[in-house]
Amino acid sequence: MSQAAPDASRRFQLILIKPSHYDDDGYVIRWWRAMIPSNSLAALYGIAADCAERQVLGEDVAIDITVIDETNTRVDVAALLAQLDRHGGLGLVALVGVQSNQYPRALDIARPFREAGHPVAIGGFHVSGCLSMLDGQAVELDACRKMGIAMFAGEAEGRLDRVLTDAVAGTLQPVYNFMSDLPGIEGTPVPFLPKTSVEKTLGLSASFDAGRGCPYQCSFCTIINVQGRKSRFRSADDVEKLVRENWAQGIHKFFITDDNFARNKEWEAIYDRLIWLKEEVGIPLGLMIQVDTLCHKIPNFVEKSKRAGVTRVFIGLENVNPDNLAAAKKRQNKITEYRKMLLAWKAQGIITLAGYILGFPADTPETIRRDIRIIQEELPLDVIEFFVLTPLPGSEDHQTLFRAGAAMDPDLNIYDVEHVCASHAKMTKPEWEAIYREAWSLYYTPQHMKTLIRRAVATGVPIASLVKVLVAFATTVRLEHVHPLQGGVLRLKHPDERRPGLPRENPLLFWPRFALETVAKHLSLGRAIAGLTIAAFRITRDPASKDYMDQALTPVGADGDESLDLFTKTGGGQATVTHTKKVAALTAAGRAA
Numbered sequence: 353m354s355q356a357a358p359d360a361s362r363r364f365q366l367i368l369i370k371p372s373h374y375d376d377d378g379y380v381i382r383w384w385r386a387m388i389p390s391n392s393l394a395a396l397y398g399i400a401a402d403c404a405e406r407q408v409l410g411e412d413v414a415i416d417i418t419v420i421d422e423t424n425t426r427v428d429v430a431a432l433l434a435q436l437d438r439h440g441g442l443g444l445v446a447l448v449g450v451q452s453n454q455y456p457r458a459l460d461i462a463r464p465f466r467e468a469g470h471p472v473a474i475g476g477f478h479v480s481g482c483l484s485m486l487d488g489q490a491v492e493l494d495a496c497r498k499m500g501i502a503m504f505a506g507e508a509e510g511r512l513d514r515v516l517t518d519a520v521a522g523t524l525q526p527v528y529n530f531m532s533d534l535p536g537i538e539g540t541p542v543p544f545l546p547k548t549s550v551e552k553t554l555g556l557s558a559s560f561d562a563g564r565g566c567p568y569q570c571s572f573c574t575i576i577n578v579q580g581r582k583s584r585f586r587s588a589d590d591v592e593k594l595v596r597e598n599w600a601q602g603i604h605k606f607f608i609t610d611d612n613f614a615r616n617k618e619w620e621a622i623y624d625r626l627i628w629l630k631e632e633v634g635i636p637l638g639l640m641i642q643v644d645t646l647c648h649k650i651p652n653f654v655e656k657s658k659r660a661g662v663t664r665v666f667i668g669l670e671n672v673n674p675d676n677l678a679a680a681k682k683r684q685n686k687i688t689e690y691r692k693m694l695l696a697w698k699a700q701g702i703i704t705l706a707g708y709i710l711g712f713p714a715d716t717p718e719t720i721r722r723d724i725r726i727i728q729e730e731l732p733l734d735v736i737e738f739f740v741l742t743p744l745p746g747s748e749d750h751q752t753l754f755r756a757g758a759a760m761d762p763d764l765n766i767y768d769v770e771h772v773c774a775s776h777a778k779m780t781k782p783e784w785e786a787i788y789r790e791a792w793s794l795y796y797t798p799q800h801m802k803t804l805i806r807r808a809v810a811t812g813v814p815i816a817s818l819v820k821v822l823v824a825f826a827t828t829v830r831l832e833h834v835h836p837l838q839g840g841v842l843r844l845k846h847p848d849e850r851r852p853g854l855p856r857e858n859p860l861l862f863w864p865r866f867a868l869e870t871v872a873k874h875l876s877l878g879r880a881i882a883g884l885t886i887a888a889f890r891i892t893r894d895p896a897s898k899d900y901m902d903q904a905l906t907p908v909g910a911d912g913d914e915s916l917d918l919f920t921k922t923g924g925g926q927a928t929v930t931h932t933k934k935v936a937a938l939t940a941a942g943r944a945a
Contacts, residue, residue, distance in 0.1 A: 360414035365436055365443030368396055371450060371458040372422040374765050378851035383840025386423040391559040391609040392449025393421055394543035399512050402541035408513045409520055424552035429464050436470055444519040450476035452745045453768035459495055460852055466499050471524050475504035480578045481746015484531050491745045506530030509540040534580050538587045542594035547601040557605040558598050562586050563616040569681045574746035575611050585618045588625040595629055605638040614647035626660040637661030645685045648696040658700040665697055669706035672723050674924030676712030691908050694732045701812035704734045710788055711741030714923050716778045717787040724794045726917045732904040734804055735821055738791045739769040770835045796826035805891050810900040819888050827880050831873045
C-alpha cells in the first residue's frame with residue numbers, strides 16, 4: 353500500500369510480517385483461511401500508515417507498506433528481496449508481534465534478509481517479555497545481536513517514527529527499549545488492516561484493542577509484564593473511527609482483544625457508542641470479547657454487551673479447583689460465581705467460551721477427568737479451550753524457574769501452550785501430554801455436543817454459529833494436531849517451508865502424500881459436520897427442546913448450590929463456600945449496623 357505524495361523521488365519499503373511457527377513435523381502452520389486476525393499486525397499497520405501520511409521520512413520519500421500474516425499468506429522471501437532491490441535496498445523488514453513460539457520462525461525469516469544486507473527489526477511479546485523480566489541476554493536474544501537484528505521492546509505508538517528514520521539513515525539501533533515508558537493510546541492511530549488481508553481470516557473478522565494492561569497478578573500471564581499493570585484505554589471516538597473505517601470496506605465483525613474488557617474503565621462509553629452505531633447508524637456489528645469471571649456483577653455490562661453486538665464471549669475460567677487458582681495467583685476467580693456468571697450470558701443468548709489450563713500443581717490425570725465431567729454436568733458453558741500450563745518467557749512462572757535454574761525445554765517453538773515445556777510434581781511428561789490430548793475428546797463427545805445444542809435451543813443461543821464452533825474445537829486437535837486457535841480452513845504446506853535442520857522432502861513424494869492427507873482429513877471433517885448438523889436439525893425440530901432443563905441450566909439455589917460436585921469434590925471447594933458465607937454474613941451485619 354502506498355502512502356506517499358505522488359512527487360516523491362524515493363520509495364521506502366516497509367514490510368510488516370507476523371510470523372507463524374512450525375508444527376510437530378517442522379512445517380510452517382499456514383491456512384487458506386486462518387482462525388484469528390492479528391491485532392499486533394493491525395496496530396502496527398495503523399501506526400505505519402499514519403507515519404506515511406505525515407511523511408515522517410521527508411516529502412521526497414514515500415512509504416510503501418506491505419503486510420503479511422504468515423498464518424494465511426506465504427512469505428515469499430525471493431519476491432520480497434527483489435522488491436527491496438528494485439528500490440535500492442531502501443526499506444525495513446519488521447517482524448511484528450512475535451510470541452515466544454514464533455521466535456525461531458522469525459529468526460529463520462530474518463536470516464536471508466540480513467545476509468542480503470537489509471535492515472530487520474523484531475518486536476512483540478518474546479522480546480518485550482524477556483527484556484522486562486530477565487537479564488537482556490536470556491532466551492536466545494543474543495541470536496538477534498549476532499544477526500544484527502534490531503530488537504524493539506514496548507509499544508510503537510509515537511516511537512515508530514524514530515525507527516523508520518534510523519533505518520533510512522543506516523543507524524538502526526541494536527535495542528529500542530521502551531518498557532519503562534508505555535504510551536497512552538487514546539487518540540493514537542487505530543488498528544486497521546486492508547480488506548485484502550482481513551478476508552484471509554474466517555468470518556471476515558478484524559480486531560482491535562480498546563485497552564491495554566491488566567491489574568491482576570496471574571503468575572502464568574505475560575500481559576501484566578509486557579503491557580503493564582496500569583490500564584490504558586482508547587476512547588469511544590477512537591472506537592467509532594476504527595469501526596467506520598472498517599465498515600467503509602465492508603467489515604463489521606471484530607474481536608476486541610483486551611485481556612479483560614470488563615475492567616476497561618471506558619467500557620460503557622464504548623458500548624454506548626457501539627449501540628448507537630448498531631441501532632441508529634445501521635452497522636450490523638458482531639463482536640467477540642474477553643472478560644473475567646466477575647463481569648456479571650458490573651451493572652448493565654452483560655445486557656449492554658448484547659445490545660452492542662457481542663455474540664461470543666471468552667472467559668478466563670482457567671480451572672475449577674480453588675487451590676490451583678490460588679497457586680497461580682488467580683484469586684479474582686471465584687468458583688462460587690461461575691454458574692451465576694455463565695447463566696447471565698446464557699440469558700442473553702451469547703455463546704460462551706472458556707480457557708481451561710491443565711497442569712496446575714494439584715492436577716493429575718484423574719482430577720482432570722473428574723473436573724471435566726463436573727463442568728459438563730454443572731456449568732452452562734458452551735466451548736472449552738484447553739491449554740497446557742506453560743512457563744512463557746515474560747511471565748512470573750518463567751522468571752522463577754529461570755532464576756532457579758530449573759529444567760525447561762530449550763526449543764521455543766513449542767512454547768505454544770499446547771506442548772509440555774517443564775516438569776510437573778504429579779505427572780510425568782507423557783502423562784501430561786496424554787491427558788491434554790484426551791481432554792478434548794472427553795469434553796467434545798457426540799453426546800455432550802448434543803446436550804450443548806439442547807441448552808442452546810432452550811436459551812436462544814444461535815444454533816448455526818454454535819455448530820460451527822463445536823465442529824472446529826472437536827476436530828482440530830484430532831485431525832490437524834494443532835490447537836483450534838491455531839487452526840483454520842484448508843491447511844497449506846510447501847516443502848520449502850520446513851524448519852532448517854530437518855531434511856527436505858522430495859516434492860514427488862511430498863505433494864501426493866499431502867494431497868491424500870488433505871482429502872482424508874476433509875472426509876473426516878465432512879462426516880463430523882454432517883453428524884452434528886443432522887443432530888442440531890433434529891433437536892431444533894423437537895418442540896420439547898425449548899423447555900429443556902438440566903443441572904447446568906438450573907438457576908442458582910438459595911444455598912448457593914453448595915451441594916454440587918463443583919464445591920464438594922474439587923480441591924478447596926468446601927473452603928471457598930465457607931469463606932463466601934463468612935464474607936456474606938459480615939457484609940450483611942455491616943449493613944444492618
